Amino acid sequence: MTAAELFALPFMQRALIAAVFTGLAAPVVGTYLVQRRLSLLGDGLGHVAVTGVALGLLTGTSPTWTAVVVALIGAVLVEVIRERGHTNGDVALALLFYGGLAGGVLVTGLGGQSASTLQSYLFGSITTISVSDVVATMVLAAVVVLLGLGLSPQLFAVAQDHEYARVAGLNVRFYNMLVAVLAAVSVTVAMRTVGLLLVSALMVVPVATSQQVARSFRVTLAAAMGLGLFASVGGLVVSAFASFHARVAPGPSIVLLALACYVVTWPMGAWLRRRARLRAPFADHVPDSADPDEHDISEQHTHDHGPDCGHVAVPHGDHVDYLHDGHRHAPHGRHYDEH
Amino acid sequence: MSQPPVLLRDGAVAVGGRPILRHIDLRVDAGEFVALMGANGSGKSTLVRALVGIRPLTAGRLQLFGTDLGRFHDWSRIGFVPQRGGAGSGVPASVWEVVASGRLTRRRLLRPMSRHDRTVVADALEVVGLADRARDGVSNLSGGQQQRVLIARALAGEPELFFLDEPTAGVDLPNQDALAGALDVLKQRGATIVLVAHELGPLAPLVDRSVVMRSGRIAYDGAPLGDQAVHDPLFGGMLDGMHSHHHVDHMHRSPHDVTPPMNAPLDRQPHEEGHR
Numbered sequence A: 001m002t003a004a005e006l007f008a009l010p011f012m013q014r015a016l017i018a019a020v021f022t023g024l025a026a027p028v029v030g031t032y033l034v035q036r037r038l039s040l041l042g043d044g045l046g047h048v049a050v051t052g053v054a055l056g057l058l059t060g061t062s063p064t065w066t067a068v069v070v071a072l073i074g075a076v077l078v079e080v081i082r083e084r085g086h087t088n089g090d091v092a093l094a095l096l097f098y099g100g101l102a103g104g105v106l107v108t109g110l111g112g113q114s115a116s117t118l119q120s121y122l123f124g125s126i127t128t129i130s131v132s133d134v135v136a137t138m139v140l141a142a143v144v145v146l147l148g149l150g151l152s153p154q155l156f157a158v159a160q161d162h163e164y165a166r167v168a169g170l171n172v173r174f175y176n177m178l179v180a181v182l183a184a185v186s187v188t189v190a191m192r193t194v195g196l197l198l199v200s201a202l203m204v205v206p207v208a209t210s211q212q213v214a215r216s217f218r219v220t221l222a223a224a225m226g227l228g229l230f231a232s233v234g235g236l237v238v239s240a241f242a243s244f245h246a247r248v249a250p251g252p253s254i255v256l257l258a259l260a261c262y263v264v265t266w267p268m269g270a271w272l273r274r275r276a277r278l279r280a281p282f283a284d285h286v287p288d289s290a291d292p293d294e295h296d297i298s299e300q301h302t303h304d305h306g307p308d309c310g311h312v313a314v315p316h317g318d319h320v321d322y323l324h325d326g327h328r329h330a331p332h333g334r335h336y337d338e339h
Numbered sequence B: 001m002s003q004p005p006v007l008l009r010d011g012a013v014a015v016g017g018r019p020i021l022r023h024i025d026l027r028v029d030a031g032e033f034v035a036l037m038g039a040n041g042s043g044k045s046t047l048v049r050a051l052v053g054i055r056p057l058t059a060g061r062l063q064l065f066g067t068d069l070g071r072f073h074d075w076s077r078i079g080f081v082p083q084r085g086g087a088g089s090g091v092p093a094s095v096w097e098v099v100a101s102g103r104l105t106r107r108r109l110l111r112p113m114s115r116h117d118r119t120v121v122a123d124a125l126e127v128v129g130l131a132d133r134a135r136d137g138v139s140n141l142s143g144g145q146q147q148r149v150l151i152a153r154a155l156a157g158e159p160e161l162f163f164l165d166e167p168t169a170g171v172d173l174p175n176q177d178a179l180a181g182a183l184d185v186l187k188q189r190g191a192t193i194v195l196v197a198h199e200l201g202p203l204a205p206l207v208d209r210s211v212v213m214r215s216g217r218i219a220y221d222g223a224p225l226g227d228q229a230v231h232d233p234l235f236g237g238m239l240d241g242m243h244s245h246h247h248v249d250h251m252h253r254s255p256h257d258v259t260p261p262m263n264a265p266l267d268r269q270p271h272e273e274g275h276r
C-alpha cells in the first residue's frame, strides 16, 4: 500500500485530523503547567478521567463527554486543594488521582465491560476514532488553543508572579481555575490520540524540549506547539507504515517521537546552559584600583583583550572581566588588573 | 485637596493566626518619597503587602487614593516591586516579556499591544538601563539586573504610587546607583514612592521622610534618618524605652503620641481631621 492509498482511507483521515488538533492544543496548556511547576497535573487529571470513561461505558453515554465532566470536576477539586495551600495538598492530590484510576477500573468491571475497551482509552486508539469524536476533538482543541493564546498575556503574568498579577488587578483565582479547566479539557482531547496514561507526555515533553533552546516565553510556546504537531502527526504516520510489519500502536509512537526530539535537543540545551553559566555576571566585590592593597596588576599581555579577542567576557560591576588561564583580567588604563 | 495615595488607620495584620502588625497608622501624601526601614523581620514586607492588598487586614481601615481597599479597582495607579524571590518560573521568559506584563493594568482583554504600549515598555527598559538586554532571558541576568527588571515592570504600568520592597538588598553599588537614578526620574515625574530598605546607601538623598518599624509597629515616623541613626544605640535605646512603656500601662496609643522629637507626623494631624 502506498502513502496515497493509506491517507485515502477514511479512518486514517479522521486520525490525522485528530492528531493535528491534539498536537497543537496539548502543548499550549502544557506550557502554563510547566511554567507553574505543575507538570504532573495533566497526568493526575488523566487518571481521574479514567473514572469518567468507565462511567460513560457503564451508562452507555459517550465516554468522551463523561470524561470531560469528571476531569473538570477533578480539576476544580485540585485547584481548590492547591489554593487552600494545605501542607498535605500534594498527598490529597495523590489520593484523588489514584482514587480516579482505581475507581475507573472497578466501575468498568462492574459494567461487565472487557478490559480491552478501557484499554483503548488508556493507551489511545486514534485509528478507531468516530466522526462525532473527531468533531468533539476539533471543537475542544480549538477552545483550548484560542483561550490559551488569546489570554496568554494574563496567563503568563499569573503564572510568572501571581502576587504581582494580583496587584495588577487580575483575578488570579479565575486564571488559575481556567488553566486547570483547560488542562482537563486537553486531557480528554488527547485521550483518543495518545491515551489517558500518556496524555501528560504530549502536554509536557514538547515544552521541555523547546525550553532547552528558547530564551523567551513566546518562542517556548510556539516551538512547543510545533513540536507537538510534529510528534503527533509523525508518530501516527510512522505507526501506520510500521503496522504493515508489526503491531505498532500510534499512542506510544507519538510519545516516543516527542521524547526523541527532547533527546536530540538536549546536548544543545546543555551547551547553552553551560555557556550562560560561564557568562553569568560576577557578583563579588569590585577591587578599587585606587587602593594600593587591592590594585593587582597582571603580567604583560601579548594581545589586547576586547569584544572580539575570543576570551569569555563576564560582566563584573561596571566593567567586564576577560577569562583566560584561570585569571580574570579587567582593563585598566594601559594594563590589566587581576580581579 | 486631593486624597492621600495611602491612608491606613489602626491597621493590623495576622499571618496564620499570629499577629504580625498592630496599630499601624500611616499616611503617605502625593509626591512623597517615604523610606520604610527597620530590622529584618520587623514587618516591613508584611506592611507593604497589606498596603497593596495581598495580605488582608485583620483590623483597621485602608484607603488608596481615598477609596476603601475593598472597592478600589484603579490598579493601574499602583506599581508594586516585590522583594526578589529566588525561584523563577519553570519556562524561560525574556526581559521584554516580564516588563511588558507590567502593561497589563492598562490593556484590554484579547487586544494586542498598541504602539503606545510598546513605546512605554521600551521607555521603562531605558530608565532602568536594560534596553540592550530586552531579548535576553531573565534568568541569565545578575540579581541586581533582575531587580531592575521588576522595577521596569512596575514602571511599564505608568503608576502614580510605587511600592518597592528592598530593591537594593544584595545589589552591588553600580546597580544601586543605577537604581537611584531611575527612582530620581520617577520622583521628578511626581510619583509617590514607598521604598522598603534595610540600608539606604545611594538612595538617601531622595528620601523625604523615614518610617521605622520595630516588632510589627511603627517606632518612628518623621524627618529622614541616615542609616547610622536607624541602628544608633541611642536611638534604639529610646525606642526600647518607648516599647516597654507600652507594655507597662497597656495603653494602645499611636506611636506618634509617644515619640517626642518628631514633628512631621504631628504637623499632619490637623488636615487628617479634615478628611473625616
Ligand SMILES: Nc1ncnc2c1ncn2[C@@H]1O[C@H](COP(=O)(O)OP(=O)(O)O)[C@@H](O)[C@H]1O
Binding pocket: B015, B016, B020, B038, B039, B040, B041, B042, B043, B044, B045, B046, B047
Ligand atoms: N508567610 C509568612 N508566614 C509566617 N510568618 C510570616 C510570613 N511572612 C512574614 N512572617 C513573619 O512576619 C514577620 C515580619 O516579616 P516581614 O514583614 O517579612 O519582615 P521584614 O520585611 O521587615 O524583614 C516575621 O516575624 C516573619 O516571621
Ligand SMILES: [Mg+2]
Binding pocket: B044, B045, B046, B083, B165, B166
Ligand atoms: Mg522584607
Ligand SMILES: [Zn+2]
Binding pocket: A303, A304, A305, A306, A309, A310, A311, A322
Ligand atoms: Zn583576550
Ligand SMILES: [Zn+2]
Binding pocket: A286, A316, A319, A320, A321, A328, A330, A339
Ligand atoms: Zn572585574
Ligand SMILES: [Zn+2]
Binding pocket: A298, A301, A305, A322, A324, A327, A329, A336
Ligand atoms: Zn588577560
Ligand SMILES: [Zn+2]
Binding pocket: A289, A295, A296, A297, A332, A333, A335, A336, A337
Ligand atoms: Zn591597574
